[in-house]
Amino acid sequence: MLAIAAMHENDGWVDLQQMRYVVAVAETRNFTRAAERCFVVQSSLSHRIANLERELGVRLFARSSRRVELTGAGEAFVARAREALAAADLAVADAAAANGVVRGRLSVGVIVTAAAVDVPELLQRYRARHPEVRVMLRSGRSDELAAGIRNGDVDIAFLGLPEGELPSGVESVVLDRDEHVLVAAAGHRLAGADRVTLEDIAGETFVDFVAGTPARAQSDRAFAAAGLARDVAYEAGVVELITRLIARGLGIALLPSAFIRPLAAADPGLALVPVVDGPRRAEHLAWSRFDPSPATRAMLDVLGVRPGA
Template sequence: MDLQQMRYVVALAETRNFTRAAERCSVVQSSLSHRIAGLERELGVKLFARSSRRVELTSAGEAFLVSARECLAAADRAAADAAAAAGVVRGRLAVGVIVTTAAVDVPELLQRYRARHPDVHVLLRAGHSDALAAAVRGGELDIAFLGLPVGEQPSGVESIALDHDEHVLVVPAGHRLAGASRVTLGDIAGETFVDFASGTPGRAQSDRAFAAAGLTRDVAYEAGAVELFTQLIARGLGVALLPSAFIRPRAAGDPGLALVPVVDGPRRTEYLVWSRFNPSPATRAMLAVLGVPKAAAQAQA
C-alpha cells in the first residue's frame, strides 16, 4: 500500500467515476483501475461496488476512506513542515468567508498572499459563520472570517476581532422611509423582510434585536446571496437589515436602493478565527500577512 493508491481511492470516492478520477490524478484510467484493484487484493476486501454505470463505496471502502484522508493530510503536512524548515511555505490553505465580509478585502488579501507564497494551494469556501467555525474546529478549514452578534464570541478556536459594525435598513428607492434620517425597529416591524436562513448567525443578529425590543416581524424571503437580497428589495418585495460597512459601497452604485440608519438596530463583530491546534506553516504565513502578532499565531503551535 502506498500514498498514491490512497489518492486514487479518495479521487474515485469523490468523483464516483473512473474517468474523472483518473483526470484528477493525471493518470490514464487503466492505471488508476489497476492500482485500486491491486490495493483491494492486498487488503482482501472490495472498496468499491462497480457496475457499467455506477461506482459506489462499500462499507469497507467507507471505513478505509476516513483513514486514507488522514494519512494523506499527515503526509502533506510533513512535506509542508519540511519545506517551512527550509524557509519555503508550501501545502494547502483552506479559507472560509461569510458572504457579508467587510473588514477585509478578501480578493486583495489572497492576491498579496499568493505573491508572497506562490507554492501554497489556496481553497476558498463561503458559508454561514457557525458552519465555518465548526469547519475550522474540525480541521476542514485553516482560517475563516466570521460575523457574530455583539457579545457573542467564537468558541473552540483562536480569534481576533477585526471590526465592529451596525446594521442599516435597506429599502427600495421609492419606499416611504427612503428619505428618513433614521428609524427605530418599532417603525419598521410591520414591513416584509428579506433575511438569511433561520438559525444562522446572520439571521440571529436581527432576530435578537427585534426580540430585545419586544417586537415581531414577517420574514417572507430567505436567501443566502446578498445579490438576491438587493434584487428582491429593488423590486419592492421587502426590506432588509444588513451590515453598513458591507452594503454601503454596493448601494452607492445602485439607484434602486436607499439606506436608512437604525437607532436600535442589530450590531455585529467581524472575527478572524483559526485552529487552536498546531496551525500549519501556510496558516501561520496567512496570519503574518494579516498582521496577527506572531505570539498569538504560534500560541498553540
C-alpha cells in the first residue's frame, strides 16, 4: 500500500490512503466491505473519511442505517481521486520496471466467446514471468471493454467484432478470424445438413445475444446484407443460456465456430452446420494508445505483440 502523501490532512492536505478509502466506499457502497477491501478496521476507515470531510468542508457520502451514497461533492472527489491513485500506482510501477521488476495491477477484459487465445494458459505464462503483478479479470461486451480501456478501467482486452470493423479509440491487433456456424438441437430438421444458407434458416426462431451488442450485430448485419428478416424470440447475455435454450428446441443460433465447436463436442444435444454466407468476425487484442503501464507492456511481450510495429 502506498504511504506517499499527496496532501497532509492536518495541514488541509489529503493523502493517498484517504483517497483509497473513499474510492473503496464509493465502489462497495458499504463501509464494512470497504474496510475489508483495504485491510483495515472499519472504525479507522470511518474516522479517516470523517476527518477528510471536515478538512474539505463538504460531505462526500450521504449515510443512512441501510445505505451509503455519494453526494455531488463525493462524485467529483472520487473522479479525481481515481486519477491520482492511478498516477501514483503507475509511478511506482515505472520505478520498479526501470529496475527490471514488473509490479502493479493488470486489468484484463475478456469477451465470453473468446477463442483466439487460451486465456488461463496465457495467464499462467504471464505469472511465471511476473509473479508480483496482480491480475484482475473482467468479462463483458466488446464495446464495454473497449470503453473501459479508453477510460482507464481496463488495461488490455480480448474483443470480437464483425469482420472489417476495428475497435475505436484504442490500439489493437487482429489475433484471428472466424466464421459463424448454425447451432441447432440434435433433433432439428437441419441438424444433419451438409451446409445451409441464411435464406434456408431465415424463417426459423432464433436465440441470440442482446440487441445492440457487438456479438448480436454480427448476425444482424449478415441478414440485413442478404435482405432477409428473422425472428429473434430469445435474447441472452451468456452463451451457456443460449446453448441450453437451443438444446431444448426453443430456437437456433449462429455462433463463432472456434468457440462453439469444443462445447458442442461435449454436448450431444447440439448440432453444428456450416453456413455458406454466414457472419464472420475477427478477434482483436486491444490496449490503451496512451502510455500503457509496465504490466500491460509485459503482457504484450508475453503475447509476442510489439506496439507500434
